[in-house]
Amino acid sequence: MIKEFVEKNKLPKFRENQFNQAIYKDIAFSFDDITTWSKDLREKIKEEVEFFTLEEARVIVSKREDTIKALFKRKKDGKLIETVLMRHRDGRNTVCVSCMVGCPVNCRFCATGKMGFNGNLDAREIVDQVLWASRYLKKLDLEDQKVTNIVFMGMGEPMLNLKSVLESIDVFTDEDKYGMSTRRITISTSGFIPQMNQLFESGFRGRLAISLHAPNQKLRAELMPVAEKFELDELMRTLDNYVELTNKRVSYEYIMIKDKTDTAESARELVDLMKNRLHHVNLIPFNPVRGEDYKRSPKENIKRFTGILEDNGINFTIRVTMGDDVDAACGQLVTKVLKRERRTRD
Numbered sequence: 224m225i226k227e228f229v230e231k232n233k234l235p236k237f238r239e240n241q242f243n244q245a246i247y248k249d250i251a252f253s254f255d256d257i258t259t260w261s262k263d264l265r266e267k268i269k270e271e272v273e274f275f276t277l278e279e280a281r282v283i284v285s286k287r288e289d290t291i292k293a294l295f296k297r298k299k300d301g302k303l304i305e306t307v308l309m310r311h312r313d314g315r316n317t318v319c320v321s322c323m324v325g326c327p328v329n330c331r332f333c334a335t336g337k338m339g340f341n342g343n344l345d346a347r348e349i350v351d352q353v354l355w356a357s358r359y360l361k362k363l364d365l366e367d368q369k370v371t372n373i374v375f376m377g378m379g380e381p382m383l384n385l386k387s388v389l390e391s392i393d394v395f396t397d398e399d400k401y402g403m404s405t406r407r408i409t410i411s412t413s414g415f416i417p418q419m420n421q422l423f424e425s426g427f428r429g430r431l432a433i434s435l436h437a438p439n440q441k442l443r444a445e446l447m448p449v450a451e452k453f454e455l456d457e458l459m460r461t462l463d464n465y466v467e468l469t470n471k472r473v474s475y476e477y478i479m480i481k482d483k484t485d486t487a488e489s490a491r492e493l494v495d496l497m498k499n500r501l502h503h504v505n506l507i508p509f510n511p512v513r514g515e516d517y518k519r520s521p522k523e524n525i526k527r528f529t530g531i532l533e534d535n536g537i538n539f540t541i542r543v544t545m546g547d548d549v550d551a552a553c554g555q556l557v558t559k560v561l562k563r564e565r566r567t568r569d
């Protein structure tokens with residue numbers, strides 16, 4: 224966007240550098256903060272360019288203040304999206320960004336999937352979520368509070384909006400802009416194989432997270448319609464190629480649903496699937512969604528499941544449920560707000 228503004232107004236290149244410094248490195252709160260520009264130039268950009276493509280509709284902070292969930296209205300069409308900022312105890316600040324309004328993939332356990340698909344975000348709308356988080360952290364006025372990691376795990380399937388996702392990653396990794404290492408960027412996908420191959424061919428060398436959620440084809444296809452088209456065997460072969468190419472381990476997201484994915488048999492199948500693969504399994508406690516009678520795994524099932532993983536040397540963690548009190552799981556807050564709006568209208 225700055226490139227077009229600079230070109231259109233025939234400005235020298237250094238104006239673009241000053242803009243990037245103010246916006247991405249010094250974290251400006253408005254175009255007025257580009258103090259290296261004249262007042263006239265700042266007024267001009269205000270007339271021509273939107274400072275922020277989103278409008279803050281609500282911000283909820285968890286009791287421990289470690290999870291901040293923002294609900295944004297797109298200025299373009301008023302549709303709602305979510306962004307989550309997680310402040311980890313070890314000093315990392317991770318932003319979980321959305322890349323779509325809703326999601327067309329319709330995984331049965333996912334609140335976003337239940338919303339249906341309402342459009343792709345463009346690269347600026349993705350970048351603006353991270354800029355919002357940077358400004359939030361700057362306002363805290365604490366030392367060293369910067370966005371350190373970005374995960375594409377919010378609303379939407381990144382492989383189905385790959386162009387915008389890659390464009391936003393260019394901004395995050397550009398030395399003149401965010402200057403973040405790709406190692407700090409994670410893309411999560413439910414397994415659209417042709418687009419995953421495109422991602423690998425693009426030279427992306429960040430982290431890859433796979434929404435696995437079931438250890439066999441039958442159960443996976445039941446939970447995730449995408450698995451009917453792109454089967455587990457083929458997915459695992461694609462991931463093996465990625466590991467071969469990058470020597471990076473893959474994160475496998477695995478949702479713990481009572482008596483469905485958390486049985487001893489599932490644990491043993493997961494062991495077989497992970498054996499001899501560079502892996503990390505992230506076990507995710509399930510959050511109930513409307514229209515499905517799945518239940519969260521009880522403690523004893525998790526214990527049995529993790530015991531089997533442990534006995535077989537599987538590398539795993541149980542996702543810390545940060546921000547339960549702010550509906551931090553993907554799509555939960557938007558769903559709640561939309562439901563309330565519908566009730567008010569009816």
Ligand code: SF4
Pocket residue numbers: 326327328329330333334335336337377378379380413434553
């Ligand atoms: S889990 Fe991801 S891919 Fe599946 S419906 Fe939810 S947002 Fe879409």
